[in-house]
Amino acid sequence: MTTYEIRVKTGDKMGAGTDANTEIALRGSSGKQTKSALLDNWFKNDFERGKTDVFIIQDETDIPEVTEIKLRRDKAGLFSDWFVEKVEVTNQRSGKTNVFPILRWIRPDVDLYFGRYDVSLPQFDTRLQQRSAELNEKRKLYEYEEKTPGLPVQVKNVPEDEVFSSSYKIDLLQRKYSLKAGKTLEMIFGDGSWKTLYDLTGVYSKTFGEPKGMQDWESDISFGWQRLNSANPNLIRLCTHIPDKFGVTEEMIKPFLDGLTLSQAITDKRLFIIDLEILDGISLVDGFVCPIPIALFFVNSKNQLLPVAIQLFQQKGSDNPVFLPSDPPYTWLMAKMWYNVGDSNYHQAITHLGYTHLAMEGVCIAANRCLSPSHPMFKLLAPHLLYIIAINDRALGFLVSPGGWIDKTMVVGSKGVVELAAKGTSSWRMDVEGTYPEFLKERGLYCKDGKILPTFYQRDDSLDLYEAIRNYVTKYVHLYYDTNDKIKDDPEIQNFGRELSMPKSKGGCGILGVPFKDGKFSSAEDLILVFTSVIYTSSVVHAAVNFPQYDTYGFPPNYPTKINGPPPKDKKPLQEEEVVKALIDRATTLDTMIITKILSARSTNALGDFEVNYIYDPPAVAIVEELRSDLKNISSKIHERNGKLERGYEYLLPEEIPNSISI
Secondary structure (H helix, E strand, O other): OEEEEEEEEEOOOOOOOOOOOEEEEEEEOOOOEOOOEEOOOOOOOOOOOOOEEEEEEEEOOOOOOEEEEEEEEOOOOOOOOOEEEEEEEEEOOOOOEEEEEEEEEOOOOOOEEEEHHHOOOHHHOOOHHHHHHHHHHHHHHOOEEOOOOOOOOEEOOOOHHHOOOOOOOOOHHHHHHHHHOOHHHHHHHOOOOOOOHHHHHOOOOOOOOOOHHHOOOOOHHHHHHHHHHOOOOOOOEEOOOOOOOOOOOHHHHHHHOOOOOHHHHHHOOOEEEEEOHHHOOOOOOOOOOOOOOEEEEEEOOOOOEEEEEEEOOOOOEOOEOEEOOOOOHHHHHHHHHHHHHHHHHHHHHHHHHHHHHHHHHHHHHHHHHHOOOOOHHHHHHHHHOOOHHHHHHHHHHHHHOOOOHHHHHOOOHHHHHHHHHHHHHOOOEOOOOOOHHHHHHHOOOOOOOOOOOOOOHHHHHHHHHHHHHHHHHHHHHHHHOOOHHHHHOOHHHHHHHHHHHOOHHHOOOOOEOOOOHHHOOOOHHHHHHHHHHHHHHHHHHHHHHHOOHHHHHOOHHHOOOOOOOOOOOOOOOOOHHHHHHHOOOHHHHHHHHHHHHHHOOOOOOEOOOOOOOOOOOHHHHHHHHHHHHHHHHHHHHHHHHHHOOOOOOOOOOHHHOEOOOOO
């Protein structure tokens, strides 16, 4: 008789544990098979959620190395459903152990077979009928729906598999009120409006901590830093000419160009521009105004990016002046604050919500519909799609719904956020915005030697991380697709590309820029672009635009989301009390602090340290280890750089970047 040790880990999902009768049979590469054995430890409640159970079975058949297992369960018991994470089998005579990642619900009264490491392309799968049946079931669970006209597709009904696990409990309302409940905070904040700017600096208890944006927030240096290394670094672009609608003249900005002429500053690539024309026509909260600004920035001799001109609305005119650093101090400060109203609303609607949360949900649906859990590319993507459907369902309902946080705090309100997100995502391309080097090139900012925008640390870290992820994906793709014919002959990967690129009106995701030419993926480069884009967007891009939120928004004058009263139409001197009067009230300030503090918190594992392990194939595991090594090197590089800086950039330290969009 041969003794086998069977270790079964039940998944950490709602309803994952089972009371059913469960059986296992073992097979070897020679075709030998054991009899089906009942998995049951007497007087023990086996298969509890998130637990590992050990079983000892004996069989006359000696299989020195088990290469396939068969699982089966019935419908007995009050709770018969069963989600298995993995099974490990050890032949105690040979000492050989093999792991069988399952990561599935075990359907009742069906023999289900799983190979060692459970990874194969469909054209080589010996259990193709089982694979097809499984995908057919998943297509019923993951259906596309354009829930809001103009926005990317979302899942029609949230599958049970996509809800948060017990080890990842998040409740925005609960967190909000646990932060808000303290009497100290109520005493500090009180009611009504602020009286001086100094009032604002005294409200940051230990519960919150001081946001970094409170430091030196009035200065032009900090305002320039915001454009590069804060929550919204994706708007600035190289200026090649001054638009006719922008009332800037050479004489006007000459004092701020370090002795250069306007044409010299453009030629030397030291002049940069942001145009928020996309805000034109967006719905607003009644009684409030949103600017549609254009701003010009210059890199001075100290390599600092400084604002040199701000026009708050699109068309130049006598009632729409170009504000300059030489204007009265509080007038210039107010112009910068009004500019930031437009910038912050763009950030939340497009940079954050549109370009990460919404853009990636459709990818998650397509992956589940088209790629078997046994597909190597599903295993590559899965850690980076974890919780995105759940957080979108939870957050959109709480933050963006009518009467939610967006309506209370942002000038565009929930209606305007949806309009803006629709505008932004309608032109998002996987091969441009989703491919960071191309996105930089499109804006004239691609640079590895620091000659363009030397203090653009977010760009430098993002490029290093993009290359590390691309290198990881490249090695992984070539491991399973060593010839292009394997790509062309893979029906699952071709269906994935088809659904990603198919227009929403025809039942697909409608994502632009997917390299699905002539109705197919043709090369490894096609897959490398797509899978790098998804992993990079779900991890690095989201981290860059999400985790600076409290430091940026937490001190309202630094990055206001709306301002009381009308924007200035002339350059008359303003006083501090006029600036303070424009700020949102104490209650709304507290709401902003609470939500951005919550959204800035890391709740899941760091990039490369996966919450759920999908990859067990030894060559693929080695590729994951190489990624982890590359990330450690990037982390060391960032720490070394920051140690030499008075003001470092830390939001893209690899150990601070989650694998997925989970908050």
